[in-house]
Amino acid sequence: MSRSRSDILLRSGLGTLAGLSGSVVLLILFFLVAGAMPALRDGVLPRLFLDEFWQPGSQRDPQYALLPMLAGSILVTVLAILIAAPLGIAGAIFHRFYLPPRFAAWNEHALELLAGVPSVVFGFWGLTVLVPLINRLHPPGQSLLAAGIVLGLMILPTVALTSQAALRAVPGSQLFAAAGLGLGRVATVFHIALPAARPGIVAGVILAVARAVGETMAVVMVCGNIAKYPQSVFDSVRPVTATIALEMGYATSSHKALLFTAALFLVLLSGALVGWLAFRKGKNEAAVN
Amino acid sequence: MRIALLSPAIAIALVSCSGKKGEGTIVLTGSSTVAPLVADAAVRFEKQFPGRKVEVQTGGSSRGIADALNGRTTFGMISRELKPDEAALTAHRIALDGVGVIVHRDNAVTNFTREDLINIYTGKISNWKMLRGKDAPITVANKAEGRATLEVFLEYTGLDSADIVASVVVGENQQAIKTVVADPNAIAYVSIGAAASEAAAGTAVKLANCDGIAPTAENVAAGKFPIMRPLQLVTQGEIPAPAREFLEFLTAPANRDLIEAHLYVPITE
Numbered sequence: 001m002s003r004s005r006s007d008i009l010l011r012s013g014l015g016t017l018a019g020l021s022g023s024v025v026l027l028i029l030f031f032l033v034a035g036a037m038p039a040l041r042d043g044v045l046p047r048l049f050l051d052e053f054w055q056p057g058s059q060r061d062p063q064y065a066l067l068p069m070l071a072g073s074i075l076v077t078v079l080a081i082l083i084a085a086p087l088g089i090a091g092a093i094f095h096r097f098y099l100p101p102r103f104a105a106w107n108e109h110a111l112e113l114l115a116g117v118p119s120v121v122f123g124f125w126g127l128t129v130l131v132p133l134i135n136r137l138h139p140p141g142q143s144l145l146a147a148g149i150v151l152g153l154m155i156l157p158t159v160a161l162t163s164q165a166a167l168r169a170v171p172g173s174q175l176f177a178a179a180g181l182g183l184g185r186v187a188t189v190f191h192i193a194l195p196a197a198r199p200g201i202v203a204g205v206i207l208a209v210a211r212a213v214g215e216t217m218a219v220v221m222v223c224g225n226i227a228k229y230p231q232s233v234f235d236s237v238r239p240v241t242a243t244i245a246l247e248m249g250y251a252t253s254s255h256k257a258l259l260f261t262a263a264l265f266l267v268l269l270s271g272a273l274v275g276w277l278a279f280r281k282g283k284n285e286a287a288v289n
Numbered sequence: 290m291r292i293a294l295l296s297p298a299i300a301i302a303l304v305s306c307s308g309k310k311g312e313g314t315i316v317l318t319g320s321s322t323v324a325p326l327v328a329d330a331a332v333r334f335e336k337q338f339p340g341r342k343v344e345v346q347t348g349g350s351s352r353g354i355a356d357a358l359n360g361r362t363t364f365g366m367i368s369r370e371l372k373p374d375e376a377a378l379t380a381h382r383i384a385l386d387g388v389g390v391i392v393h394r395d396n397a398v399t400n401f402t403r404e405d406l407i408n409i410y411t412g413k414i415s416n417w418k419m420l421r422g423k424d425a426p427i428t429v430a431n432k433a434e435g436r437a438t439l440e441v442f443l444e445y446t447g448l449d450s451a452d453i454v455a456s457v458v459v460g461e462n463q464q465a466i467k468t469v470v471a472d473p474n475a476i477a478y479v480s481i482g483a484a485a486s487e488a489a490a491g492t493a494v495k496l497a498n499c500d501g502i503a504p505t506a507e508n509v510a511a512g513k514f515p516i517m518r519p520l521q522l523v524t525q526g527e528i529p530a531p532a533r534e535f536l537e538f539l540t541a542p543a544n545r546d547l548i549e550a551h552l553y554v555p556i557t558e
Contacts, residue, residue, distance in 0.1 A: 057434035058451035127464075132471040140428040140456045141472055225433065225458035236457055246460050250351040250435020 032267060035260030044254045045261060054227035054238075056247070056255040064258050068229050070265070072144075072237035075230065076219065077212040079148025080155055085205055087152075088159030092201075095160075096167040097189055108164070115157035123221035126150040131222055138234040142224035145233040150218050155208035162207065166200025167193055199284045206277045210270045216241040240266050314342040315532050319353020319366030320437055321461065322386060322480050323520045326551045327366060327539070333547070334538050341531060350437040354378070357523045363532045364522040368437040368480075371523065380521040383539045384553040387481040387517040388441045389504040391466065393473040394493040398422045401497055403515070407446050409476060412454035417474060430468045430477035431455035438462070441518045442478050469494050478516070481509065482552030510554045520553060 039045045048066035055063050095107050126146055135141030170193050178188045194201075224236025225246060240262050251259050317327050324347045331343035353365030357378055371380050390401050398420050401409075408414040409427060418424045431453050432439035443450060456475075459465045462483040469475045470493050481504045484496050496504045499515050508514040522536060538544060540556060548555045 053451070055434075055451045057439070058449050060449045061451050063451075127467050127471065135472050139426060139472060139474060140468075142457045142468065220460065221464065224456070226455060238458070246433040246458070247435055249348040250433075252351060252355065255434075 029264075029267065032260055032264040036257055036264050039254060039257035039261050042254055042257070044258060048258060048261060054243070056251070056258070062255075064255070065227070066240070066258075066262055066265070068227050069238050069240045069243055069262070071229055072223070072227070073213055073239040073241070073266070075144055075237060076147045076151060076223065076239050077209055079144065079233070080151035080212045081205065081209060083149060083152030084156045084159045084208060088156050088204075088208075089163050089201060091160050092163035092167055093189055093194075095164055096193070097185060108161070111157045111160050114153070115161070117154075119154065119215060119218040120221075122150050122154050123218035126218060126222035134234070140224060140236065142222055142236055143234050144223070144230050144237045147219050147223035147237065147239070148233070150222050151212050151215055154215060154218060155212050158208040158211060159201075159204050162204025163197070163201045166197035166204065169200065170196045199281070203277060203281070206273055210273050213266065213270055213273075214241060216245045220245050313340060313531055314344060315364070315535050316344045316346075316362045317364045317366055317522070318346045318348055318356045318362045320350045320368040320520070321347040322368040322437065322482075323353075323366035323383075323522075326384065326520070326548060326553060329551070330539050330544060330547050331535075333544065334535055337538075338534070341535075343535065349435055350440075351435055353523060357525055360525065363529070364524055364536075367521050367523055369440055369518050369521075371521075375523075378523040378525050380519075380523050381536055381540075382519050382521050382556050383536075384520045384548045384555055385509050385517055386520055386553050387504050387509040387514045388438050388445075388478055389481040389484050389496045389516070390476065390478050390499060391469050391484050391494045392476050392497055393469055394488075394495045395473055396422060396495065399495070399497055400499075400501060402500055403446060406499075407448060410446065410448060410453050410455070425474045428456045428468075428472050428475040429454065430457050430459050430465055430475055432465070432478070433458050433460050436460070437518065438478060438480060441516060445516045466492065466494055481514075485552050506549075506552070506554045510557065 044064065047064045051063040051065040053063045054065050054069065055061070091107075095104055099107060126149070127142075130146050130149060131141040133141075134143060134146050174192055174196060175188060178192045183192070219239055220242040223238060223242055225238045225242055226236035227238040227243065228236075230237045244259050244263055247255070248259055315331075317324075317331075324345050327343075328345045331345060334343055335341055350365075350367040350369055353362075353367045354375055355365075356362040357365030358375075365378070367380070368386065371378060390406065392398060396417070398417060401420075405414065405420060410429060410431070412429075414420065414427065416424065416426055432442070434450065439450070457468060459468055459477065462479040465477040465479045466484060466487050469477050481496060484494060485504075488494055488496060498504065502508055502514050504514055509517050522539075524532075528536065545555045
């Protein structure tokens with residue numbers, strides 16, 4: 001009797017807590033939609049896509065172009081992935097197949113530590129070390145390149161650690177079978193282990209993309225924040241998150257509503273990423289079964 | 290089941306925490322230029338008047354205005370003049386601050402006229418050589434939309450924010466200073482107080498003269514330095530007694546040292 005009672009208590013308690021954490025995302029979405037509503041009502045929403053510049057504070061000609069900033073978010077993320085994915089995956093292969101076990105633990109700890117470095121520290125390092133270096137190559141230094149490198153280093157642990165886990169999960173029997181067939185290490189890595197670990201590695205990369213799209217603090221310090229399409233990696237860019245961070249505290253009326261709209265687009269973008277990930281995972285599991 | 294019933298109550302309690310404060314609490318929100326000064330004054334005030342509590346939150350002058358209009362704060366902090374459409378508020382000056390132009394310590398250019406600044410920030414002057422400096426492109430650092438320093442700068446130059454052609458956009462004063470340190474060819478404008486204390490601490494930045502006038506406290510106090518702004522607290526309607534005490538405390542001659550420690554200029558009338 002008492003046992004079932006404690007069971008009910010635990011069950012309802014856990015259920016409530018799970019429900020609360022699940023409803024947070026709904027609350028946030030509701031909050032964003034409510035904040036974006038004035039933009040929809042005043043008809044300024046299309047301006048996000050029709051305007052040419054982002055100059056919300058102009059007295060003479062306020063304009064609100066979102067597209068250069070969405071491009072900024074995407075370019076910075078792509079550059080970060082181009083840096084983090086090869087490094088992370090190559091590192092994970094080395095970690096799994098070449099590194100002696102007692103160094104492997106150190107490698108993992110170092111990556112975990114890297115994952116724990118606060119983003120503002122990355123931004124500070126970028127602004128005081130990386131930006132002056134890039135500035136010597138090509139001013140101003142605060143640029144797409146700086147943001148991509150800083151962000152790439154930030155998401156590197158995510159890619160590396162999930163790739164390591166995915167490679168570790170490849171059944172030993174498959175590797176033994178490969179050895180039994182007389183396959184060398186190179187063939188084993190590229191034709192047995194990597195294809196088997198691919199879903200896990202892809203999941204890690206997508207997680208890293210989601211983090212890169214949403215990262216703000218480090219990026220705002222090194223990207224230069226000019227809301228135009230960059231012509232080269234040395235030009236300034238302004239991702240959507242940087243705009244929200246720079247302007248939300250000051251924005252009023254339609255400017256504010258449009259920032260909410262931009263935030264909503266970002267959430268939907270990462271939502272689409274996560275949804276795609278779940279869809280792929282479901283398809284893979286169906287294929288296995 | 291009890292937990293299930295309690296949880297929404299906890300959630301509501303958490304939400305309402307951000308609302309009403311105790312009767313004696315003085316809340317100030319707004320300008321990140323005013324906040325450090327007020328926070329220091331608050332420490333001294335709480336020591337001298339036990340039982341009083343002062344809370345300071347930043348978020349920019351626009352937030353100070355919005356919060357004061359909504360009654361969410363005792364005082365809004367702003368680092369500019371009130372605009373005509375903000376006439377519902379009353380402003381109380383607590384200090385003055387100049388906005389100074391900064392360049393790298395190694396930059397040979399030491400004076401800018403208003404005309405120079407207009408030409409630099411609209412892209413007409415794009416190389417330091419045009420100002421008798423070295424042959425290098427100018428990196429123009431502008432402040433983000435909504436910053437009071439940007440508004441003060443626009444008012445001085447008579448430019449619209451759409452006219453400005455910038456190489457980078459920065460937020461806080463510190464970010465502007467770090468940008469100039471990182472780039473020997475950069476120009477930016479920040480609160481004189483922030484730049485002077487950094488320069489005194491050995492940071493590689495230099496405050497330039499404007500129209501031949503040095504950016505010093507004396508020149509700001511005398512109204513000679515051309516780019517300046519008042520630091521003000523704004524209120525709507527009646528000020529409650531403890532809040533009035535704090536306002537008088539801030540401008541009292543005995544606490545002038547706090548204002549000077551932040552390199553702002555006290556009001557002397």
